Amino acid sequence: xxxxxVIPTYNHCNDLLKPxxxxxxxxxxxxxxxxxxxxxxxxxxxxxxxxxxxRPFKLVWNDNAIGYSKAINVGIEASSGxxxxxxxxxxILLEQEKHTWINLLLAPFYENDxxxxxxxxxxxxxxVNREFIVFFCALVRRELFNKxxxxxxxxxxxxGEDIDFCIKVENIGHKTIQVPFxxxxxxxxxxxxxxxIYHVGEGTVHDKKCVNGWSEKLHKxxxxxxxxxxxxxxxxxxxxxxxxxxxxxxxxxxxxxxVTAEIITKNRYSxxxxxxxxxxxxxxxxxxxxxxxxxSDNKIDLRRIPIYQHLFFMLDFKGIHxxxxxxxxxxxxxxxxxxLDASPTEFIWRxxxxxxxxxxxxxxxxxxxxxxTGAVAGLIxxxxxRKTNPxxxxxxxxxxxxxxxxxxxxxxxxVKSVDHLYSSFLYRKSAASHGYCKELSPVGHREETIFSxxxxxxxxxxxxxxxxxxxxxxxxxxGIRSYHNGELWGHDEEIFKNKLNYxxxxxxNPDSLTIVLDNGIGDHxxxxxxxxxxxxxxxxIIISCCYPNAFYDFQNLNLVSIxxxxxxxxxxxxxxxxxxxxxHPINIxxxxxxxxxxxx
Amino acid sequence: xxxxxxPYSKKLRNGNNNPKNYPYWEELVLLLKNDNYIIQIGxxxxxxxxxxxxxxxxxxxxxxxxxxxxxxxxxxxDNFYPHxxxxxxxxGVVIWGQSNPKLFGYxxxxxxxxNIKYFRDNQFFIWExxxxxxxxxxxxxxxxxxxxxx
Numbered sequence: 001x002x003x004x005x006v007i008p009t010y011n012h013c014n015d016l017l018k019p020x021x022x023x024x025x026x027x028x029x030x031x032x033x034x035x036x037x038x039x040x041x042x043x044x045x046x047x048x049x050x051x052x053x054x055r056p057f058k059l060v061w062n063d064n065a066i067g068y069s070k071a072i073n074v075g076i077e078a079s080s081g082x083x084x085x086x087x088x089x090x091x092i093l094l095e096q097e098k099h100t101w102i103n104l105l106l107a108p109f110y111e112n113d114x115x116x117x118x119x120x121x122x123x124x125x126x127x128v129n130r131e132f133i134v135f136f137c138a139l140v141r142r143e144l145f146n147k148x149x150x151x152x153x154x155x156x157x158x159x160g161e162d163i164d165f166c167i168k169v170e171n172i173g174h175k176t177i178q179v180p181f182x183x184x185x186x187x188x189x190x191x192x193x194x195x196x197i198y199h200v201g202e203g204t205v206h207d208k209k210c211v212n213g214w215s216e217k218l219h220k221x222x223x224x225x226x227x228x229x230x231x232x233x234x235x236x237x238x239x240x241x242x243x244x245x246x247x248x249x250x251x252x253x254x255x256x257x258x259v260t261a262e263i264i265t266k267n268r269y270s271x272x273x274x275x276x277x278x279x280x281x282x283x284x285x286x287x288x289x290x291x292x293x294x295x296s297d298n299k300i301d302l303r304r305i306p307i308y309q310h311l312f313f314m315l316d317f318k319g320i321h322x323x324x325x326x327x328x329x330x331x332x333x334x335x336x337x338x339x340l341d342a343s344p345t346e347f348i349w350r351x352x353x354x355x356x357x358x359x360x361x362x363x364x365x366x367x368x369x370x371x372x373t374g375a376v377a378g379l380i381x382x383x384x385x386r387k388t389n390p391x392x393x394x395x396x397x398x399x400x401x402x403x404x405x406x407x408x409x410x411x412x413x414x415v416k417s418v419d420h421l422y423s424s425f426l427y428r429k430s431a432a433s434h435g436y437c438k439e440l441s442p443v444g445h446r447e448e449t450i451f452s453x454x455x456x457x458x459x460x461x462x463x464x465x466x467x468x469x470x471x472x473x474x475x476x477x478x479g480i481r482s483y484h485n486g487e488l489w490g491h492d493e494e495i496f497k498n499k500l501n502y503x504x505x506x507x508x509n510p511d512s513l514t515i516v517l518d519n520g521i522g523d524h525x526x527x528x529x530x531x532x533x534x535x536x537x538x539x540x541i542i543i544s545c546c547y548p549n550a551f552y553d554f555q556n557l558n559l560v561s562i563x564x565x566x567x568x569x570x571x572x573x574x575x576x577x578x579x580x581x582x583x584h585p586i587n588i589x590x591x592x593x594x595x596x597x598x599x600x
Numbered sequence: 601x602x603x604x605x606x607p608y609s610k611k612l613r614n615g616n617n618n619p620k621n622y623p624y625w626e627e628l629v630l631l632l633k634n635d636n637y638i639i640q641i642g643x644x645x646x647x648x649x650x651x652x653x654x655x656x657x658x659x660x661x662x663x664x665x666x667x668x669x670x671x672x673x674x675x676x677x678d679n680f681y682p683h684x685x686x687x688x689x690x691x692g693v694v695i696w697g698q699s700n701p702k703l704f705g706y707x708x709x710x711x712x713x714x715n716i717k718y719f720r721d722n723q724f725f726i727w728e729x730x731x732x733x734x735x736x737x738x739x740x741x742x743x744x745x746x747x748x749x750x
Contacts, residue, residue: 520610522680526704528687552661576724585702 002032003102003139004081008071009039009089013046016090016200021053023093027196028102030056038075041065068158072135073150081142083109088136090200101196104179105139116144116174117166120195125163126309127222128229133176135162136199144169157214160221167229213344215289215323219316257347257366258288259426262339264332265353266295267478272354274307275473279356281314285363288345289321293335295480299326331442332480336451340432349426350448354475355380357424364468365426368415374431374460375452377421378468380406394418394464396453396503405464415465421452424470431460437495439563443481445492450499454566457506495563502542502564509540515596516573517545518562523575524550526588534596602637604668604692605629606676608646609727617732620678622695625649627740628675632747639671641681675747682709693747697736699723712746714738 005024009017017037024035037050040062050059060078062071076084085105093101108115119138124131148168155161166176180194226233261280265273273292280290292302302308302324315322325342327334339348347369349362361378368376389408391401396419406422425448437450456462506512515534517524524547531554534541541558543551548559562570571577579591586594609620622628629638629651640652641659648655656667665688668674674692676682678701682694686706694705696713698720705711713719718736738746 520680522683525680525683525687528683549661553665579703580724585700587702588704589706 001034001080001082003034003083003085003106004076004079005033005035005085005087006072006075006079007035007037007087007089008068008075009037009042009046010065010071011042011044011046012089013042013044013049017046018049019092020087020089021057023091027093027096027098027100029099033102034058034079034081036060036075036079038062038071038078040067040071065157067153067156069151069153069155069161072161073153076145076150084140084142084145086135086138086140088199091136092198094196094198096196104195105137108177108179109139109141112175114173114175115177116141116169117176118179119176120179120193120197121191121199122176122178125222125225126303126313127226127233128163128167129233130163130167130170130229131176132163132166133178135165136201137195137197138162140165140169141174144174147172154224155221157217159214159218160225163225164228215321216344219321222316257285257369258345259285259347259349259362259366260289260291260339260343260345261287261349261351261362262291262293262336262343263351263353264293264295264335264339264480265478266480266482267297268353268475269296269300269302269305271477272356272473272475274311275356276351276353277308277311278314279359280351281311281318281320282359283357283362284359285366286318287320287349287362289323289343290315291339291342292322292324293339294324294326295330295332295335296478332444332447333436333438333440333442335480336436336444336447340429340435343429346429347426348429348432349424351424351470352472352479354473354479355424356471356473358469358471361468361470362426364465368463368465369426369428370461372461373428373463374455374458375421375425375427376415376463376465376468377406377423377425378464378470379409379466380423380470380472381409382407382474383471394420394422396420396449396500397507399449399500410466413466415463418462418464419453419456420449421462421464422448423472425452427452427455431455431458434458434566434568437499437563438567439495440492441483441488443483443488443492445481445489446496447492450496453503457503457566458568495561498561498564502544502560505542505558505560512540512542512558513538513596514565514569514573515541515543515545516562516565516570516575517543517547518570518574519546519576521547521550523588527575527592529589530593530597533593537597601635601672602639602670603632604639604641604671604674604676605649605652606641606674606679606681607649608642609677609679611645612728614728616728618727619698619730619732619736620727621732622677622697622737623734624737624740624743626651628743631740631744639667641667675743678704682706693743695737695743698730698733710746712738712743714742 034056036058038060039046041064047061050057060074072086105118108118117133117138117140119133121134122131123134151161152164169176263276280287303312312322325338327338351357365376365378387408389403392403392405392408394405404422434454436447440447452462517527524545542560543557544560544562544565546562551557551559573595575588575591575595578595579586607622607625609618612618626649629649632638633651638652639654639656640649641656643658659667668685668688668690674685676692677695678699685692691708693710693712696711698718700719700723701711701713703723714737720730
C-alpha cells in the first residue's frame, strides 16, 4: 500500500464527512490507496455511512470522543501505507484533474530523501517561534512515526500536535515543506493558495456542541509547546505574571468576579481598535477574556499584523483569554447576540471599538454591581467635549432632550440608579434573558437603550458610577454603525418610539395587562371574541398587535406595535406556543380565554 | 339565498399555493348559483371565481361587517373571515383541508373536512413548510350535498 489517508471524525457525518469523502472519490485514483476513517464518539450516522462505502474505506471505531491526536494515532496503527496522509473531515477537494492533489503532495518525496512532511499550508506559531505544516492536510513519511512515535496525546482534543510533530521531524534532520512551493496569500480571513483544497477550519472543534472551551484548551496546548521549545516565552510570561500579582494585590476582593469584555468592531483595524484593546489589557480588575467580534467588510487575520501580535502576546502574558469571532450575519444586534452566547462568564462588559478606558473602569463598575443590579455604566466622554450639563438625565422620558448623563461630568460623583444606559456598560447575563431587540436594523440605533431598559422592566437596577471614565474618541471612520442608508435610523427610531409608547403605558399603570397578538389577522379576531370579558375584568389593558385595524369597532384601546413588547413577553404570551404546551387539544379562543381570563 | 364566499387564505411568502385554499371553487359555485346569489369577497391579487354574481374586493372591516350582516350566510376556507364573522355573530360553512377545526374553528359553524387523516401532524407549523394537497379537500359535489342537506 502506497498511501493511507487517515481522517479523524467526530459527528458531522452529513455536513462535513460526506462532502469530504465525495470529493476524495471524485478527484482521487484510489488504486494503492486506503482511506481510514477514525470515528470517535460519533452519535450520528457516521458508522452506517462509512461501512456502506466498502473498500478501500475502512472504519476504525471508538465509542468515546478521544480527541484528535488519539483518533489519528489509532488510524495510523490500523493503516499499512508507506505514507500517511492526515486529512481533516472538514475539507473538500476542489476542481482538479484526477489525482492532482496526491501528486502535489508526493512529488517532493521523490526528489529529495530528506523530505519528511508535505502539506498545502505552512503557518507560523509565535509560541514556539517556528513554522509548521498545518495537519488539516499533511503527507507524512511513515518511517517518521516509527522513529519518533505517534502524535503526542498530551494535546487532548487537539491543537498544537502538528507544531510538536513538525518540530520533532525537523530536529532529526528532515524537512517540512509546503506544496506547491509558492507563498500562500491571506485574503481577509481566508488563506489562498493554488493547492486544490478548501478547509472549513476547525469545523468540528469550534462547534460548542462538540467541544466546550476550545479556546482555553488551545491556550493550554500553546503553553505546553512554549515550555518544550521556546522557554524564553515562558520566562517573559512569568515575569509579567509576577508584576501583575504585585499590582493587583489591593484588589483581591473584587477579583472573584470574572468578566468578559466584548468589542464589536468594523473597519477600525488600523485606527482605534488597538488602542481600545490596549486599554483593556491594563485594567486593574483583570479581565477573564476579551471577545473581539469582527464585522469588518474585508476581514483580516489579526495575528498577521504586528501591532496585534504584540497585543495578543500581552494578553497571553497576563493570562487573559482572547478570541476573535466573525459573526454569521452582519449588524450590531447579531454581534451583541453572538457575544452574549459566546461569553463564558456571567458578567459581560460592552466596550466600543473607539473607546479608551481608564485603568480603573472595570474595577469601579464591578464595585457598583450587587445582586439586584443588572448593569452598571460609567461616564462615556468625548475627550474634546469635556463639559458639565445640569440638565443631563437618564430618565427615559427625557431621552428626547438629547442630554445623557453618561456624556457629562456630574457635580455629584456618587453611584445613582437610572432608567437606561448608553454605549458601554457591564451587565450580567441572567439579567439579559430578553436578548437584544431583533426588530432593529443592522445599525441597531437605540439598541442599548432598549436592551438596558428591558432589564429594568424585568426588575433589575441600572446604575451609573461616574468614577468609571471612558474616553469615547467618536472615530468618524468605520464603526459597527457605519451604514450609508439613512432610512435604517428612521426605521429604528420608529421601533423605539413604539417601545417608548408601550413603556409609558406600563409606567402610567403598573397593574396593566399586556395582550400579545403576535400572529395573523384571523387570530386577532379570535381574540376579539373575548375582548369584552377582558376589558370587564382588567382595569387597564395594552394590546400589542400586528393588525391594529382589527379593533376598528372599539374606542379608547391602548394599541401598540408588537415590536414594542420585550421578546420574553412575546414568547411567553404567544398563543400558538401556549396551545402547543397543552397536553390536550385546545381551541384558539379557549386558549386566549385561559391566557387572559385564567379560565375556560 | 344571498351567500358570501371567501375563497382564499393569505398568500405565502415563498409564493406557493396556500394549502388552505380550496381547489374546487368554480365547480362549487356552478352547483350553487342556480338557487343562490353569490358574492365573492377578497383582496387585490386574488383570483376571481367564475360564475359569481358579484365581486367585492378590498372592503374596509366596517364595509365587510355591513355586507356580511346583509347576507344570509357564507362559505369560506380556513382564513380570517370565519373569525371575523364570529365576532359579529354570523355563522356559515367552513371548508377545511389540513387544519383542525377543533383548534381553529367555531362550533356554531358547519365545519366540513374530508378526513382527519389529512390534518397536519403539527398544527402549528408555518404554512410555508407545508405542501398543498388537493386530495385533502372534499369534492365540490360533496360540499354541495352537505349544504343542501342542512
